[in-house]
Amino acid sequence: MTTQKSELIAKDKKIAVPGEILATGMDFLPSNGTYRLSDKILASKLGVLNVDGKVLKIIPVSGRYFPRKGDVIIGKVVDLNFNGWRVNINCAYEAMLSVKDATSDFIRRGENLTKFFDINDYMVTQIINVTSQNLVDLTLKGMGLKKLYGGRIIEINTHKVPRIIGKQGSMVSMIKEATGCKITVGQNGFIWISGPPAGEILAVTVIKKIESESHQSGLTDKIKEYLDKNRVVPKQTTPVQESENDFEQEEPQSDAQSDFSDEQE
Amino acid sequence: MTYKKRYDGRNFTESREIEAKAGVIKRADGSAYFRIGNTVAYAAVYGPRELHPKFMQNPERGILRCSYNMMPFSGQGERVRPGQNRRAREIAMVTEKALLPVLNLENYPNAVVDVFIELPQTDAGSRCAGICAASIALADAGIEMKDLVGAVSVGRVDDKVLVDLDYSEEAHEEGGTADIPIALIPSTGEMTLLQMDGEITKEQLINALNMAKDAILKINIEQKNALKNKFEVVNDE
Numbered sequence: 112m113t114t115q116k117s118e119l120i121a122k123d124k125k126i127a128v129p130g131e132i133l134a135t136g137m138d139f140l141p142s143n144g145t146y147r148l149s150d151k152i153l154a155s156k157l158g159v160l161n162v163d164g165k166v167l168k169i170i171p172v173s174g175r176y177f178p179r180k181g182d183v184i185i186g187k188v189v190d191l192n193f194n195g196w197r198v199n200i201n202c203a204y205e206a207m208l209s210v211k212d213a214t215s216d217f218i219r220r221g222e223n224l225t226k227f228f229d230i231n232d233y234m235v236t237q238i239i240n241v242t243s244q245n246l247v248d249l250t251l252k253g254m255g256l257k258k259l260y261g262g263r264i265i266e267i268n269t270h271k272v273p274r275i276i277g278k279q280g281s282m283v284s285m286i287k288e289a290t291g292c293k294i295t296v297g298q299n300g301f302i303w304i305s306g307p308p309a310g311e312i313l314a315v316t317v318i319k320k321i322e323s324e325s326h327q328s329g330l331t332d333k334i335k336e337y338l339d340k341n342r343v344v345p346k347q348t349t350p351v352q353e354s355e356n357d358f359e360q361e362e363p364q365s366d367a368q369s370d371f372s373d374e375q376e
Numbered sequence: 377m378t379y380k381k382r383y384d385g386r387n388f389t390e391s392r393e394i395e396a397k398a399g400v401i402k403r404a405d406g407s408a409y410f411r412i413g414n415t416v417a418y419a420a421v422y423g424p425r426e427l428h429p430k431f432m433q434n435p436e437r438g439i440l441r442c443s444y445n446m447m448p449f450s451g452q453g454e455r456v457r458p459g460q461n462r463r464a465r466e467i468a469m470v471t472e473k474a475l476l477p478v479l480n481l482e483n484y485p486n487a488v489v490d491v492f493i494e495l496p497q498t499d500a501g502s503r504c505a506g507i508c509a510a511s512i513a514l515a516d517a518g519i520e521m522k523d524l525v526g527a528v529s530v531g532r533v534d535d536k537v538l539v540d541l542d543y544s545e546e547a548h549e550e551g552g553t554a555d556i557p558i559a560l561i562p563s564t565g566e567m568t569l570l571q572m573d574g575e576i577t578k579e580q581l582i583n584a585l586n587m588a589k590d591a592i593l594k595i596n597i598e599q600k601n602a603l604k605n606k607f608e609v610v611n612d613e
Binding site: 245 | 405424425438478484519520521522523524563
């Protein structure tokens with residue numbers, strides 16, 4: 112066999128579609144979302160091609176959430192069992208939150224679990240384990256993990272979550288500041304927003320805007336402009352200061368999350 | 377009247393005009409529109425999601441579930457009776473088998489990927505249009521797949537071998553016809569669907585299969601463009 116020259120055919124940072132030839136020759140290595148067919152590397156997912164040295168990877172742009180260990184997500188209680196709760200985490204599999212991972216309170220045998228969580232309650236939670244059959248275990252023991260009271264939940268594409276959070280949480284803190292809302296972004300695409308009604312509405316429209324325009328460059332500036340035009344909380348005024356304290360409590364948790372999303376990127 | 381040239385003036389190796397779009401149904405996880413001539417197919421993909429009834433679950437891998445539906449007003453003047461019938465169920469089954477070889481559902485045990493194919497307008501070649509639309513929709517839903525399956529019908533009318541028959545050609549009386557829907561994985565050349573209605577000689581069949589391959593490669597380009605356009609149009613604005 113003659114030694115063929117390896118060549119990158121698809122362009123870096125461009126959309127690749129399944130079956131598209133990304134590179135020829137044996138010098139490139141297939142990673143996530145790609146596969147080798149004889150001496151070619153083809154895409155197996157719809158997404159943005161990422162060339163890292165010789166490794167070809169596809170970062171998906173669509174699809175439902177797939178549970179991963181360590182993800183901080185928002186879940187909704189759908190059922191109660193003897194030893195815990197079944198939680199909808201916006202994916203094909205329901206997750207299990209057992210009593211021992213939910214609280215450190217002493218719970219008597221046969222006690223009514225609705226005291227802690229009832230059906231339709233929301234929570235910020237973390238995945239502690241995913242088995243080969245995709246049985247998901249959750250925990251509430253960790254920084255910022257808690258039950259959510261009030262507010263509203265919206266759903267976005269899970270692959271747009273890093274855009275909503277922004278670098279070191281810049282985007283989400285910008286929205287928080289302008290809307291006066293508390294916002295928690297789950298890795299699974301559920302977002303919890305709580306604040307003054309006008310602020311909540313603004314936050315929802317802004318987040319939807321980011322979701323639909325996430326491909327554009329200069330998105331942060333655009334959103335900043337939009338927020339400044341429509342802001343609910345005037346810049347640095349005294350009456351808001353009280354509720355500002357609430358944000359402070361919120362801060363460590365959102366930081367933990369943005370760190371997390373950086374890891375993923 | 378002998379059959380010398382095609383009723384709509386096409387070449388014998390030419391398929392009808394193709395139009396493909398991805399992401400046309402907002403609430404679906406993935407969706408697509410595929411038009412070839414006067415045949416229009418919409419496909420919507422939901423999932424991977426929980427599968428019920430439970431006895432259908434496969435603990436080794438996720439399953440694919442297709443549905444094929446011609447709308448009541450989609451035919452040639454006659455009202456198509458709504459709902460599932462024997463023909464629709466057969467086509468749903470062959471669609472499933474045409475798409476399954478490219479899909480990787482190993483990461484989704486006990487789950488299901490639902491594909492709904494709806495045809496608001498048909499002029500022959502509807503199962504092929506359905507398969508083309510479904511594979512775009514599956515890719516749009518972010519499901520891992522080796523390639524986009526392309527499909528087209530080829531056949532014989534009188535003594536001519538031709539690509540992408542429309543209804544008038546399928547119904548041509550003199551000399552008889554053969555209609556062969558084919559689905560192909562372009563990157564490997566493997567066939568995932570091959571059916572036939574009518575009679576054809578060995579030589580004509582080989583000829584027809586080669587013609588189908590060329591036509592499917594052209595369709596494949598349209599399918600890929602449909603997916604790229606969905607994301608890159610936004611980029612240009």
